[in-house]
Amino acid sequence: MNVPEWVQSKARVTGNAAWLSELPALVDGLAAEWQISVGRTLEGGSEAFVAEATLADGTPAVLKVLVPRDDDVARHEITALRLADGEGCVRLFRADEHRSAMLVERLGRMLFDLMLPLEERLAILCDTAARVWRPAPGSGLPTGAEKGRWLIAFITRSWEELGRPCSERAVAYAIACAERRIAAHDDERAVLVHGDVHQWNTLEAGDGGFKLIDPDGLLAEPEYDLGVLLREDPVELLADGDPMRRARLLADRAGLDATAIWEWGAAERVSTGLTCLSIDLLPAAREMLAAADYVAQRFYAPAR
Numbered sequence: 114m115n116v117p118e119w120v121q122s123k124a125r126v127t128g129n130a131a132w133l134s135e136l137p138a139l140v141d142g143l144a145a146e147w148q149i150s151v152g153r154t155l156e157g158g159s160e161a162f163v164a165e166a167t168l169a170d171g172t173p174a175v176l177k178v179l180v181p182r183d184d185d186v187a188r189h190e191i192t193a194l195r196l197a198d199g200e201g202c203v204r205l206f207r208a209d210e211h212r213s214a215m216l217v218e219r220l221g222r223m224l225f226d227l228m229l230p231l232e233e234r235l236a237i238l239c240d241t242a243a244r245v246w247r248p249a250p251g252s253g254l255p256t257g258a259e260k261g262r263w264l265i266a267f268i269t270r271s272w273e274e275l276g277r278p279c280s281e282r283a284v285a286y287a288i289a290c291a292e293r294r295i296a297a298h299d300d301e302r303a304v305l306v307h308g309d310v311h312q313w314n315t316l317e318a319g320d321g322g323f324k325l326i327d328p329d330g331l332l333a334e335p336e337y338d339l340g341v342l343l344r345e346d347p348v349e350l351l352a353d354g355d356p357m358r359r360a361r362l363l364a365d366r367a368g369l370d371a372t373a374i375w376e377w378g379a380a381e382r383v384s385t386g387l388t389c390l391s392i393d394l395l396p397a398a399r400e401m402l403a404a405a406d407y408v409a410q411r412f413y414a415p416a417r
Contacts (some may be wrong), residue, residue, distance in 0.1 A: 114140065115215070119159035124180050124261030127355055132181055136282045138163060139178060143214055147207050151176055157313075166216060174206060176221075179213035186211035186329075193245075193330030196305050203316075203326045221317030234312060235342060237321035241323045242338040245398025247417055249305040249332060250336050251388055257303060271387040278390055279383065279402040286413035287383035287405065290376035296332075297373065303332040308318045310338045311345050336370055339363045340377020344385050347404035356408060379408060 114137045124133050140162070152165035155175070166176040187210055194205035194217070202353050207216040218398050223236060265288050272284050307314075308329025316397065319326045343350075343359060350356055357375055362373035386401030 115154045117156050120162055123159045129181050147216055150288060158170055173219040175217050177215045178344055189254055189330035190328055193328040196249050197245050201241055201325060202326050202328055224312040224315040228230055237323055238310055238315060238342055239363055241315055241325055243367055245307050246304040246335045254330045254332045256298060256329060258287055258295045258298035258339055260331055261291040264291045264384050269382050274391055276389060280406045281412055283383055283405040283409040286409040287380045287413055289381040293377055304332050304335055306333050306338045310341050336373035337377050339374045343378025343379050344382040347400040350404050351407055
């Protein structure tokens with residue numbers, strides 16, 4: 114069995130080397146139980162072993178087995194896929210929370226591979242995310258307020274651990290924006306959101322549209338998903354004389370609040386930049402953090 118190098122590294126770093134040796138038997142067990150044949154390994158990710166699969170009736174599928182984690186990431190992903198039920202997200206055929214395994218429909222090319230102009234790409238991402246949004250009370254998913262608190266803790270800790278790689282003003286602005294989104298959380302307005310909408314998580318669907326893969330699964334204001342889009346394309350943001358233009362464009366398209374989108378984007382930009390830096394994903398990390406510095410310089414005045 115071919116396990117991608119990044120997946121092996123992730124397993125070893127997280128203390129799951131034994132999982133690697135057990136993975137062939139785990140996959141064989143799932144194949145027998147779910148009556149599937151498992152084909153070639155799919156590259157590109159680090160969080161899971163992913164391979165092509167075929168159902169007993171010939172339906173093409175994808176098998177995903179997450180590297181074990183102490184949190185509920187597998188449960189949240191499975192819950193989100195069940196709630197979406199193939200609308201906007203990849204369709205879930207089978208799942209096993211205990212083994213962190215999923216069998217999902219096989220989709221086509223990534224949106225990234227289509228090399229579309231920025232505004233056309235944003236329209237696709239916005240419309241695809243909107244198909245996921247729906248009330249989901251009682252689903253057990255974390256809330257937008259919880260996500261905001263997580264962002265603050267992660268940014269504060271990682272900024273110090275990584276040697277303060279962006280300005281203190283950028284960090285302060287990201288935290289202030291996250292605090293405002295925490296305060297604004299409303300259970301009555303919260304919907305299921307994907308949580309990680311970008312062009313590498315968006316694939317061609319058989320109906321000519323697109324579907325999202327790998328949902329984080331949150332109950333949050335829908336602006337959260339579009340805020341994630343603002344952290345992407347940092348070079349284009351730096352070149353835009355009106356940095357907030359993208360937030361307004363997305364808000365107008367979805368009928369949402371531009372300020373909420375902008376604030377989630379500010380927090381996510383710093384968080385993701387720090388994450389990318391921690392795994393040496395360059396130049397993306399430096400570009401994101403440079404954009405965070407630029408935005409904070411223009412839009413944030415620290416209290417004196």
